[in-house]
Amino acid sequence: MDLLSKLLAEKDWLMADGATGTNLFNRGLEAGEAPELWNVDQPEKIKALYQDAVDSGSDIFLTNSFGGTAARLKLHNAQHRVRELNKAAAELGREVADKAGRPVVVAGSVGPTGEIFEPLGPLSHGEAVEMFQEQGAALMEGGADVLWLETISAPEEYRAAAEAFANIDAPWVGTMSFDTAGRTMMGMTSSGMVEMVQGIENRPLGFGANCGVGASDLLRTIQGFAAANPEVPIVAKGNAGIPKFVHGHIHYDGTPELMGQYAVMVRNSGAKIIGGCCGTMPEHLVAMRKALEETPMGPPPTDAEITEVLGGFSSASDGTGDAPAPKRVRRRRK
Amino acid sequence: MSDEEDDLILDELDDAELVLQMHDDLYDGMSDEIAEAVHILLKRDWTPYDILTKALVEGMRIVGIDFRDGILFVPEVLLAAGAMKKGMHILKPLLVETGAPQLGKVVIGTVKGDIHDIGKNLVAMMMEGAGFEIIDLGINNPVEDYIDALKREKADILGMSALLTTTMPYMKIVIDTMVEQGIRDDYIVLVGGAPLNEEFGKAIGSDAYCRDAAVAVETAKEFMARKHNQA
Numbered sequence: 001m002d003l004l005s006k007l008l009a010e011k012d013w014l015m016a017d018g019a020t021g022t023n024l025f026n027r028g029l030e031a032g033e034a035p036e037l038w039n040v041d042q043p044e045k046i047k048a049l050y051q052d053a054v055d056s057g058s059d060i061f062l063t064n065s066f067g068g069t070a071a072r073l074k075l076h077n078a079q080h081r082v083r084e085l086n087k088a089a090a091e092l093g094r095e096v097a098d099k100a101g102r103p104v105v106v107a108g109s110v111g112p113t114g115e116i117f118e119p120l121g122p123l124s125h126g127e128a129v130e131m132f133q134e135q136g137a138a139l140m141e142g143g144a145d146v147l148w149l150e151t152i153s154a155p156e157e158y159r160a161a162a163e164a165f166a167n168i169d170a171p172w173v174g175t176m177s178f179d180t181a182g183r184t185m186m187g188m189t190s191s192g193m194v195e196m197v198q199g200i201e202n203r204p205l206g207f208g209a210n211c212g213v214g215a216s217d218l219l220r221t222i223q224g225f226a227a228a229n230p231e232v233p234i235v236a237k238g239n240a241g242i243p244k245f246v247h248g249h250i251h252y253d254g255t256p257e258l259m260g261q262y263a264v265m266v267r268n269s270g271a272k273i274i275g276g277c278c279g280t281m282p283e284h285l286v287a288m289r290k291a292l293e294e295t296p297m298g299p300p301p302t303d304a305e306i307t308e309v310l311g312g313f314s315s316a317s318d319g320t321g322d323a324p325a326p327k328r329v330r331r332r333r334k
Numbered sequence: 335m336s337d338e339e340d341d342l343i344l345d346e347l348d349d350a351e352l353v354l355q356m357h358d359d360l361y362d363g364m365s366d367e368i369a370e371a372v373h374i375l376l377k378r379d380w381t382p383y384d385i386l387t388k389a390l391v392e393g394m395r396i397v398g399i400d401f402r403d404g405i406l407f408v409p410e411v412l413l414a415a416g417a418m419k420k421g422m423h424i425l426k427p428l429l430v431e432t433g434a435p436q437l438g439k440v441v442i443g444t445v446k447g448d449i450h451d452i453g454k455n456l457v458a459m460m461m462e463g464a465g466f467e468i469i470d471l472g473i474n475n476p477v478e479d480y481i482d483a484l485k486r487e488k489a490d491i492l493g494m495s496a497l498l499t500t501t502m503p504y505m506k507i508v509i510d511t512m513v514e515q516g517i518r519d520d521y522i523v524l525v526g527g528a529p530l531n532e533e534f535g536k537a538i539g540s541d542a543y544c545r546d547a548a549v550a551v552e553t554a555k556e557f558m559a560r561k562h563n564q565a
Binding site (some may be wrong): 030032111114153180186328 | 400
């Protein structure tokens with residue numbers, strides 16, 4: 001049995017990690033540079049990133065391979081280095097996890113290709129499967145426990161990755177980013193995602209939401225998942241608040257205390273794997289772990305409680321529920 | 335023909351009906367029907383400019399409203415933009431021939447350091463769909479590339495996109511450089527990207543922050559109208 005399945009069976013909840021990008025920029029990554037190159041060029045810094053997650057109490061951390069598909073690496077003329085860079089990302093993770101003194105899951109991060117699928121865009125299903133498979137195989141070869149698909153918008157892309165991971169028989173988790181009026185950019189609702197996930201042959205070990213708009217929207221999405229009674233555990237990885245431009249610098253407004261409250265609220269809403277995304281630093285993770293350990297399970301927060309603690313929603317509705325979707329009346333043709 | 339609604343014959347509709355039908359067909363992304371209707375209106379001696387503005391641009395405006403309001407999502411908008419493009423393909427040479435006024439020329443690209451281009455691509459597709467001419471500089475653009483393209487292309491609008499909080503501040507560098515060169519006010523500067531907001535757009539000296547592709551199109555049209563009024 002893979003490590004994540006084992007931990008999911010043993011524990012009520014698991015804590016994942018925080019931001020990769022934000023933390024790497026703080027370690028000196030230059031904007032525009034491919035973070036994945038650091039797996040080979042700056043391995044000590046990548047190990048330090050992983051170590052921070054372990055030291056902050058994470059049960060799971062994601063590898064530095066988000067942009068590791070050939071489609072993304074191509075932007076840096078590194079499309080021929082998919083195997084090398086992804087394998088290195090996982091090997092460094094393995095090294096850190098094996099020394100942790102407790103079971104820690106190395107999750108091989110797989111991000112979107114950045115291409116739009118046919119017929120609207122240029123990417124074919126076959127090409128997408130091939131790219132995900134190439135990356136996934138390298139991450140598993142490097143010692144990842146599971147593959148971790150994240151920040152996906154298009155259902156076609158989620159399914160293509162699922163197929164790729166089935167081809168290499170890898171356990172996986174897959175989350176989408178709900179950032180447009182409560183849906184993904186491509187229009188997927190939270191309940192729609194549950195339906196899609198349960199219809200996939202090689203079901204993921206966990207599914208859910210990451211990134212997106214703010215913690216409030218993410219909570220509403222998690223509650224949307226829970227309302228659809230999924231048979232697969234829910235993952236919540238929200239951003240540490242909303243970025244603000246202060247004195248020429250960018251700063252996420254979510255404090256560690258707020259992220260602690262967010263963690264408890266998503267767990268009460270039904271999430272089993274809880275982490276952060278952009279802006280989530282080690283101090284946020286420490287506060288989240290502490291809040292999760294010290295706060296007993298409670299009822300899911302109401303919309304009013306969510307907005308009071310975490311701020312308002314970005315849209316009135318999230319596209320789920322009984323309210324009929326607004327439609328424009330057409331003339332004759334269907 | 336299983337459905338009698340499929341039997342709708344565009345050429346039998348009067349002009350007003352046909353234009354409304356085109357709005358619907360754009361909304362539904364029916365590109366063949368749009369091409370057919372464009373040809374019909376041309377045969378009825380409509381000017382290419384009237385077809386562009388009254389049928390196509392107006393139809394895309396409706397699409398933009400429903401995208402903004404969360405009724406349509408990216409896939410539907412891309413289909414509509416594809417249909418618009420097919421209509422534009424017919425009209426473009428005729429517009430040039432007749433010397434019709436241009437909606438505007440836009441230089442667009444993600445800023446230096448930013449390799450995230452989906453949002454930028456959507457804006458470019460929707461702007462093109464709305465009738466603008468697009469010069470797409472792609473990703474990771476240093477300030478010189480933006481300024482060279484603006485001058486070379488005699489563009490009206492600069493559109494900059496950033497997805498990373500670490501790359502957002504570069505937009506200010508571009509605008510500051512334009513100010514130094516005394517060309518800032520020659521162009522409309524629009525900025526966008528997931529982590530941005532209106533406050534940021536103001537703080538760096540852009541003309542407007544555009545929340546999404548639909549807002550970008552509306553804002554661009556608004557500023558172009560103001561520019562024409564001044565001229």
